Amino acid sequence: MAIEKDKKVKRIIQAVIAVLVIGGIIIGAQFGKTKYSSPSESLEANSSTKTTDSNSTSSDDLFPIKTATRKDCTLAPFLVADKKGFFKEEGLKLVFTGELNNDAVTPSILSGDNDVADTHPNSLALKVYGGSKIKAVGRSIIEPGPDVDPKLRHMRFYVNKDAVASGVKTWSDLTNYKGNEKIKSAGFNNTCEDFIPNKISDAKGVSRGKFEWITFESDLQKIQALKLGQVDIIGVHPPFFDAATEAGLTQISDSSEAGLGEATGVYLYYFSDSFIEKNPDKVAAFVRAMTKAQKWANANVEETAKLTSEFIGTEVKGNHYYSETTQINEDTIKPWIEDLENTGAIPKGSIKVDDIITHKFEAQ
Numbered sequence: 001m002a003i004e005k006d007k008k009v010k011r012i013i014q015a016v017i018a019v020l021v022i023g024g025i026i027i028g029a030q031f032g033k034t035k036y037s038s039p040s041e042s043l044e045a046n047s048s049t050k051t052t053d054s055n056s057t058s059s060d061d062l063f064p065i066k067t068a069t070r071k072d073c074t075l076a077p078f079l080v081a082d083k084k085g086f087f088k089e090e091g092l093k094l095v096f097t098g099e100l101n102n103d104a105v106t107p108s109i110l111s112g113d114n115d116v117a118d119t120h121p122n123s124l125a126l127k128v129y130g131g132s133k134i135k136a137v138g139r140s141i142i143e144p145g146p147d148v149d150p151k152l153r154h155m156r157f158y159v160n161k162d163a164v165a166s167g168v169k170t171w172s173d174l175t176n177y178k179g180n181e182k183i184k185s186a187g188f189n190n191t192c193e194d195f196i197p198n199k200i201s202d203a204k205g206v207s208r209g210k211f212e213w214i215t216f217e218s219d220l221q222k223i224q225a226l227k228l229g230q231v232d233i234i235g236v237h238p239p240f241f242d243a244a245t246e247a248g249l250t251q252i253s254d255s256s257e258a259g260l261g262e263a264t265g266v267y268l269y270y271f272s273d274s275f276i277e278k279n280p281d282k283v284a285a286f287v288r289a290m291t292k293a294q295k296w297a298n299a300n301v302e303e304t305a306k307l308t309s310e311f312i313g314t315e316v317k318g319n320h321y322y323s324e325t326t327q328i329n330e331d332t333i334k335p336w337i338e339d340l341e342n343t344g345a346i347p348k349g350s351i352k353v354d355d356i357i358t359h360k361f362e363a364q
Contacts, residue, residue: 004252020342032201037095038082061281061299062093066115069096070103071312072218074118074267076319077140079307081293089292090285102188106132110270111178116286120268121336125351135276136268136357138287139328140294143255144321152301152321154265155235158249160226163233178232182212188221192265193235195339199258223247231296236286238318239285239308240290242302243297263332268357276358287326287361294322326362 038059045361065087067078081087082094097114106127108114118140120128129136144152159168168177177183187193198208214231216222222234233252236244244251258264269290276283297304298321309316331351337356341348 003104016337023355025340038096038351039243059093061091062088062096063091063279063285065095065282065286066095066097066303067115068100068108068114069098071314073239073320074140075311076289076308076310077293077306077322079291079311080297080304084296086289086292086296092282092285092289104136107187109134109270109275112187112272112275115275116269116271116341117265120192120195120267121333121356122195122340122345124268124282124356125337125340126190126269128343128356129351132269133273135273136270136328137264137276137283137361138269138290138326139323139332140269140290141265141267141320142262142323142332143258143260143266145255145262147302148321150254150256151241151318152190152238152253153187155237155255156241156251156311157197157200157233157253158226158237158244158251159228159233160231161250162229163187164250165196168252171200171206171257172203173208173252174201174210174233178210181208182232184214184231185211186216186231187213187227188215190340191344196255196258197233197235198339199260199264199335200202200255203257203259223249231287238320239305239316242315244263249295258337261332262323262329264334266323266332266336267320268328278297280360291324297322328359328362330357330358 003299031221069077078094082083087094097108102109105114105117105119109117110132121136125135141154157171163177166177168174174183185194185232187197193322194211194213194353197211200206201208201211214225216225219236219240222231222236223240225231226234226249228248234249254263268278269286271283295317301319305316310317333353333356337351337353338348340346
């Protein structure tokens with residue numbers, strides 16, 4: 001029975017992936033209506049700040065790396081790599097192709113409409129389990145150590161005024177909050193938005209079963225929902241910590257309490273297997289450029305936030321903390337896969353770390 005159930009689950013996931021791929025191809029057909037653009041070109045059109053790199057190399061001579069336009073907490077390393085000339089140093093040009101719904105991102109990679117995307121290990125593992133031919137080539141975000149400014153931690157968690165009035169001051173206090181009624185938590189399943197809170201709950205002795213998950217497309221939407229009492233608790237990422245504070249929200253925890261070290265926030269860049277096979281030198285160049293950008297972003301937090309603010313048109317006062325090495329530490333990937341196994345999202349042993357990452361582009 002268990003084997004049949006596993007086969008049925010896998011067939012369902014594969015069917016969903018197939019539908020998404022078709023949808024992605026349809027979306028890709030619409031890309032001709034969206035002007036492709038480099039973020040540095042967009043920034044220079046709207047800012048007095050100019051690219052620091054030499055313009056001696058024509059953009060026509062650079063290899064384009066296409067990715068979906070994003071205006072969220074994953075944006076900063078791409079902007080830095082482009083604006084500070086790290087892509088150009090590697091013979092690349094970043095091209096933003098337009099915004100996509102989250103479900104359409106991987107299909108756009110598989111269809112070739114985009115080249116690179118990024119996600120957490122659990123989401124990547126589910127995509128690979130469902131049949132997507134993709135692999136991670138490097139790390140983006142990681143959870144900073146205790147010696148790094150707390151404003152760079154992957155998430156902070158806030159509760160509504162009713163929870164505060166009920167005496168909720170720490171995560172452990174959620175044990176008795178609302179009695180047998182579910183706690184409404186904002187977040188998507190099988191992302192950092194449920195993985196990190198679940199790990200904190202495990203560490204603090206709070207049952208995962210107490211939470212009901214309600215999805216929102218952005219942190220700003222979650223902040224508004226908490227203010228309106230539509231949810232009880234939300235997780236917010238660094239670019240919007242100040243927005244949460246300005247909204248008068250009460251913080252009870254942050255991602256460091258998950259107890260997983262840098263694994264807590266790990267985020268991965270991935271390409272399709274076919275792109276990696278056809279363009280290994282370009283993937284290696286991408287990894288080098290992003291590693292340079294991430295080192296720069298960590299060392300220049302305020303300017304990184306400014307670049308992000310200029311691009312998205314909303315004030316941003318912080319960003320994530322990023323990996324400064326091309327190496328992918330497998331110990332930061334394993335907890336995410338193991339959690340999928342423990343929750344029954346995938347069968348045990350069905351996905352291994354080397355099914356979703358490659359070490360081919362390390363230390364180049």
